[in-house]
Amino acid sequence: MNIDIDPQKMARYVEELGRLGELPDGGMARFQYDVAWAQAQDLVAGWMREAGLRVRRDAVGNVFGRLPGADDSATILTGSHIDTVPEGGKYDGALGVLAGLAALEALAALGERPRTSLEVVSLCEEESSRYQANFFGSRAMLGLVGPDEPATLKDADGVSMAEAMTAVGLDPSAVATAKRDDVAAFVELHIEQGKVLETAGTDVGIVEVITGLVWEEIVVTGRQDHAGGTPMDARLDAVQAAAEISTAITRHVAETDKAGRVTFGRWDVRPGWPSIVPGEVVLSMDLRHTVAEDLKARADEVHRIAATIAARRGVEITFERLKDETPTVMDTRLREALTQAAADCGATSMDLPSGAGHDSQLMGEHVPTAMLFVPSVEGRSHCKEEYTHPEDCVRGASVLATALHRMAF
Amino acid sequence: MNIDIDPQKMARYVEELGRLGELPDGGMARFQYDVAWAQAQDLVAGWMREAGLRVRRDAVGNVFGRLPGADDSATILTGSHIDTVPEGGKYDGALGVLAGLAALEALAALGERPRTSLEVVSLCEEESSRYQANFFGSRAMLGLVGPDEPATLKDADGVSMAEAMTAVGLDPSAVATAKRDDVAAFVELHIEQGKVLETAGTDVGIVEVITGLVWEEIVVTGRQDHAGGTPMDARLDAVQAAAEISTAITRHVAETDKAGRVTFGRWDVRPGWPSIVPGEVVLSMDLRHTVAEDLKARADEVHRIAATIAARRGVEITFERLKDETPTVMDTRLREALTQAAADCGATSMDLPSGAGHDSQLMGEHVPTAMLFVPSVEGRSHCKEEYTHPEDCVRGASVLATALHRMAF
Numbered sequence: 001m002n003i004d005i006d007p008q009k010m011a012r013y014v015e016e017l018g019r020l021g022e023l024p025d026g027g028m029a030r031f032q033y034d035v036a037w038a039q040a041q042d043l044v045a046g047w048m049r050e051a052g053l054r055v056r057r058d059a060v061g062n063v064f065g066r067l068p069g070a071d072d073s074a075t076i077l078t079g080s081h082i083d084t085v086p087e088g089g090k091y092d093g094a095l096g097v098l099a100g101l102a103a104l105e106a107l108a109a110l111g112e113r114p115r116t117s118l119e120v121v122s123l124c125e126e127e128s129s130r131y132q133a134n135f136f137g138s139r140a141m142l143g144l145v146g147p148d149e150p151a152t153l154k155d156a157d158g159v160s161m162a163e164a165m166t167a168v169g170l171d172p173s174a175v176a177t178a179k180r181d182d183v184a185a186f187v188e189l190h191i192e193q194g195k196v197l198e199t200a201g202t203d204v205g206i207v208e209v210i211t212g213l214v215w216e217e218i219v220v221t222g223r224q225d226h227a228g229g230t231p232m233d234a235r236l237d238a239v240q241a242a243a244e245i246s247t248a249i250t251r252h253v254a255e256t257d258k259a260g261r262v263t264f265g266r267w268d269v270r271p272g273w274p275s276i277v278p279g280e281v282v283l284s285m286d287l288r289h290t291v292a293e294d295l296k297a298r299a300d301e302v303h304r305i306a307a308t309i310a311a312r313r314g315v316e317i318t319f320e321r322l323k324d325e326t327p328t329v330m331d332t333r334l335r336e337a338l339t340q341a342a343a344d345c346g347a348t349s350m351d352l353p354s355g356a357g358h359d360s361q362l363m364g365e366h367v368p369t370a371m372l373f374v375p376s377v378e379g380r381s382h383c384k385e386e387y388t389h390p391e392d393c394v395r396g397a398s399v400l401a402t403a404l405h406r407m408a409f
Numbered sequence: 410m411n412i413d414i415d416p417q418k419m420a421r422y423v424e425e426l427g428r429l430g431e432l433p434d435g436g437m438a439r440f441q442y443d444v445a446w447a448q449a450q451d452l453v454a455g456w457m458r459e460a461g462l463r464v465r466r467d468a469v470g471n472v473f474g475r476l477p478g479a480d481d482s483a484t485i486l487t488g489s490h491i492d493t494v495p496e497g498g499k500y501d502g503a504l505g506v507l508a509g510l511a512a513l514e515a516l517a518a519l520g521e522r523p524r525t526s527l528e529v530v531s532l533c534e535e536e537s538s539r540y541q542a543n544f545f546g547s548r549a550m551l552g553l554v555g556p557d558e559p560a561t562l563k564d565a566d567g568v569s570m571a572e573a574m575t576a577v578g579l580d581p582s583a584v585a586t587a588k589r590d591d592v593a594a595f596v597e598l599h600i601e602q603g604k605v606l607e608t609a610g611t612d613v614g615i616v617e618v619i620t621g622l623v624w625e626e627i628v629v630t631g632r633q634d635h636a637g638g639t640p641m642d643a644r645l646d647a648v649q650a651a652a653e654i655s656t657a658i659t660r661h662v663a664e665t666d667k668a669g670r671v672t673f674g675r676w677d678v679r680p681g682w683p684s685i686v687p688g689e690v691v692l693s694m695d696l697r698h699t700v701a702e703d704l705k706a707r708a709d710e711v712h713r714i715a716a717t718i719a720a721r722r723g724v725e726i727t728f729e730r731l732k733d734e735t736p737t738v739m740d741t742r743l744r745e746a747l748t749q750a751a752a753d754c755g756a757t758s759m760d761l762p763s764g765a766g767h768d769s770q771l772m773g774e775h776v777p778t779a780m781l782f783v784p785s786v787e788g789r790s791h792c793k794e795e796y797t798h799p800e801d802c803v804r805g806a807s808v809l810a811t812a813l814h815r816m817a818f
Contacts, residue, residue, distance in 0.1 A: 227695045276791050277672055278530045285683075
């Protein structure tokens, strides 16, 4: 059987949640423990209550809505995160929370008690937009948050996470209580953030693996000089070295295979004056691959390419690794349930990798986990143009609900 | 005859002026009409008085010290500017003021009245560090400052130049009174800001031509995307386009001839987040050449190179010209006086172009003008490492004084 979702309710959820943290130009800024975040979690909690779910907020601000089963000792969990990147969109994370809510609402409306308990979660943090706390919500649930973390982490204004938690009524000393051992499975619906589904004309995607990721800070040090007095062949121009290195690395990754990605998103060119040859550049590198050995091979080759160019140009180069996340393979049984559910709903589906990171990559290391992708228009994401058609939101929620019904009833 | 300069006094001038605006790490920040600037002009005015010169401050804050001649209707002017670039050095501009002061001090000490009046000037502004007011001091003297300029120009904090002038006791409505018509010649001593003299082992340089300069703001617009979800071949990465364009242009200018220079000193990569493919880059281009036709040819070719790469990558590119200064050829008679003076002082000299811009390039369009270069250690300039050996400072001032003696006595 397939579970239907009310399109009007789904549209209302997306629209109303999308107003909390909306910027004047249409992008979103909803960061962990800020005002828009707190309003959003309250709004979601209210909707969970209206849906007939048992609502609970844990010590880090994750919000849960539960549909208890005959066996209430284990939980099948669905959901995603409520926070956004700076100038982000309305769908990344949020749609997974709302689809999970709509799914459990539809299942609760069946009037039958499930065998296993079902729960939807609105996770407090995934994007590291305010604190370098990536996956804070799922980490807290898995018992992976250190006791000192809230006091140690500071935002750009110097506000500690502990202070920010207190401001929204949370007790930073209680983070350990967020740990739970009853989660038997995790299923996350998310926008694709790419255009594989759109290009293929396929309704939903079943994720096979979540990409591994390396973040490094690269510092290129040349020599600051006068732009007029210094002949071209007497320069140690840091930004020219960084430009050549970044284009050579980008070409290498693009030409090696289709699964690799590399991005140099942040550039701090110093001193940043038109008539001064830059002496130093600090830039970020985001390197991804779906296969652990290939990710390592790419990272090694990237360092060789950079060192060769730096040596030829006579500049110094250093790398500091800030993140190192291995690829996470999704659970076969759960993937099959999603594929079957898509068929039950008359939706076309395909297997695909996730280039982006998700709470599911961490959850998947500890409990059976699967992800369901819905199409992103033009593949746009992490920007105000991020959009998923209402019918794709509803279809995704319906496939999710149908899969949860298969698993829990 | 040659005029000697007191080495101890010269060293004291450099040291004491170099303390005003010095940063904790040793670089300099002395910007038009700020506190360090006002202290510096007061200090220089005091030294001029002690040297027996007649001191005057004009409406824009240029400070003059005059040694009146038998014919007091025309003036042979020497000097340079007192302001610095951000994180600049102690010699750029300042040494020309101090050498001119020391030269006139030595000439005054002769006890003879010159035929023609001599004057040293500490110009208020040359670097555009605080206001986009390049050559404000020399422009005011030449009557090239518009009446609305002080009210219109704003610094990074939104303070208008008119407000900044008022704060240091100047009347912004009086800028027109700074114009003067009595300047018969201008001679500027300056550090080389390159290492031609150092490499050749030559004591002083006689400038033949001051480079022409084009400043443009380049905007590259691609598409902001998720770093994980967007395959490499589906991106319109603005920073990768900017990197390729800047390296291709740099290669073209470097390989065409030895007189061209190009620098991309300022990069604003947006939104500047590690996991977001940059959607827009704003970067500065500083393009120079000593020959007007060659500067134009380089600028045209640069635009062709950029447009070709942008079209191939599918990104938009725009150029806005912020400055367009043609090369300025120095006065032959004044150059001969400097060459003769160097010989009188037993100093080796050579002709060379100036890659950097100077007040002399503007002065040279209106009055006979020449420049005398002293060596820069390792060619370093516009940085805290900028340095000229004390004996080179003294030798330069002595050659300057000897040339002024030839011209005015």
